[in-house]
Amino acid sequence: MSVSADAGRHRIETLLATHEDQIFRRWLEIAGASSSGHVDRGNLNGQLRELYNALVRSFGDSGDPDGSSELRGLLAELSRNRARQGFTPTETATVVFGLKEAIYESVGDDGSSEALQGFLWFSRLVDDLGLFTMETYSATREKIILDQAEQLLELSTPVVKLWEGIVAVPLVGTLDSARTQVVMEKLLQTLVDTGSEHAVIDITGVPAVDTQVAQHLLKTVVAARLMGAECVISGIRPQIAHTIVTLGIEFGDIVTKATLADALAHALRESGVEIVRNRGSRVALRTVEE
Amino acid sequence: MDRVPVLKLGDILIVSIQIDLQDQSVLALQEDLANKVVETGARGVIIDITAVEIVDSFIGRMLATIAAISRMLDAETVVVGMRPAVAITLVELGLSLGGVRTALNLEKGVALLNHIDGSEIATAAR
Numbered sequence: 001m002s003v004s005a006d007a008g009r010h011r012i013e014t015l016l017a018t019h020e021d022q023i024f025r026r027w028l029e030i031a032g033a034s035s036s037g038h039v040d041r042g043n044l045n046g047q048l049r050e051l052y053n054a055l056v057r058s059f060g061d062s063g064d065p066d067g068s069s070e071l072r073g074l075l076a077e078l079s080r081n082r083a084r085q086g087f088t089p090t091e092t093a094t095v096v097f098g099l100k101e102a103i104y105e106s107v108g109d110d111g112s113s114e115a116l117q118g119f120l121w122f123s124r125l126v127d128d129l130g131l132f133t134m135e136t137y138s139a140t141r142e143k144i145i146l147d148q149a150e151q152l153l154e155l156s157t158p159v160v161k162l163w164e165g166i167v168a169v170p171l172v173g174t175l176d177s178a179r180t181q182v183v184m185e186k187l188l189q190t191l192v193d194t195g196s197e198h199a200v201i202d203i204t205g206v207p208a209v210d211t212q213v214a215q216h217l218l219k220t221v222v223a224a225r226l227m228g229a230e231c232v233i234s235g236i237r238p239q240i241a242h243t244i245v246t247l248g249i250e251f252g253d254i255v256t257k258a259t260l261a262d263a264l265a266h267a268l269r270e271s272g273v274e275i276v277r278n279r280g281s282r283v284a285l286r287t288v289e290e
Numbered sequence: 291m292d293r294v295p296v297l298k299l300g301d302i303l304i305v306s307i308q309i310d311l312q313d314q315s316v317l318a319l320q321e322d323l324a325n326k327v328v329e330t331g332a333r334g335v336i337i338d339i340t341a342v343e344i345v346d347s348f349i350g351r352m353l354a355t356i357a358a359i360s361r362m363l364d365a366e367t368v369v370v371g372m373r374p375a376v377a378i379t380l381v382e383l384g385l386s387l388g389g390v391r392t393a394l395n396l397e398k399g400v401a402l403l404n405h406i407d408g409s410e411i412a413t414a415a416r
Contacts, residue, residue: 188374
């Protein structure tokens, strides 16, 4: 049995060498058809040619791991690029599995039992390579997702100063625990750094408020209060107010306002700044001496 | 055992915690502070925890207890200089330090005490 397997293997290796043109053309056809419109022929041709040569080299001396590692390196690069360029998993996998179909035709022409035996062995090998490709593909995808999540965390939390002693955080997007933690820390640190006693958390850009989000907001407000600052929550849209009441969330004695402007006016009043409308349409501000 | 010094500034007592608090030091501090409030007739106590990086439920309870003792002796307690990480930890522990006033730093704490005092006088005069 093992003798026959070895013979089959040799047969395939011979086929790959002798029918190179035919097999390669067929492979290029299959791979090209699966990813048409995404990649130009010349580029694909070059990639597959390299892969083919590496594959043949890897047979040359099976005891030598370099041939196989070169092949795997090329495959990893191919699948990484494809993941970045937005190819589907099928398109990526078909490139590898197409080789099986390409060689099957040459095996059929050959017709010998060694060739069939060898095809079984070769098919297992291609399956291995295909799995390896998919693993690299999904690892790359996951890395992209992780990177994007990190970028999202970085860009989503500006703390802006509205007035002397008043800062605001305009929250945009869905709040989860990780993001709230970042927002919370950044806000509290800003309170310390600027010595601000008033903070406005604006949730105009938060699409939905559920119990968890409300819990996060409450925690932030209580933490700020512990440090000696007062928080106002603003930007509560009508449907969000409805949701909050329906869910039975208690905001207790935390001040909530409909718009950021209302919240700013409240904070100004609390910090002793009075807004006066003058005879013209100008608005004057003055600080009330305590 | 390290004792935390209690400083007097006008009619305000200032306690600045700069060391890792052991249970014994905390008990001693509560005792010292109570004595000092009675001795000086202070109307305000400021506890500065700017240097405190790690808190547990025990420290949280200590702050609440000191505030309660001071209030019994007619002095307001203000906790100042709490770090963000400490505040988050206390919230996660479920301690909201009800009944304790807080301020961002020592300066604002003194201003708060003066403000409370002033408004009380104003109420009395009305």
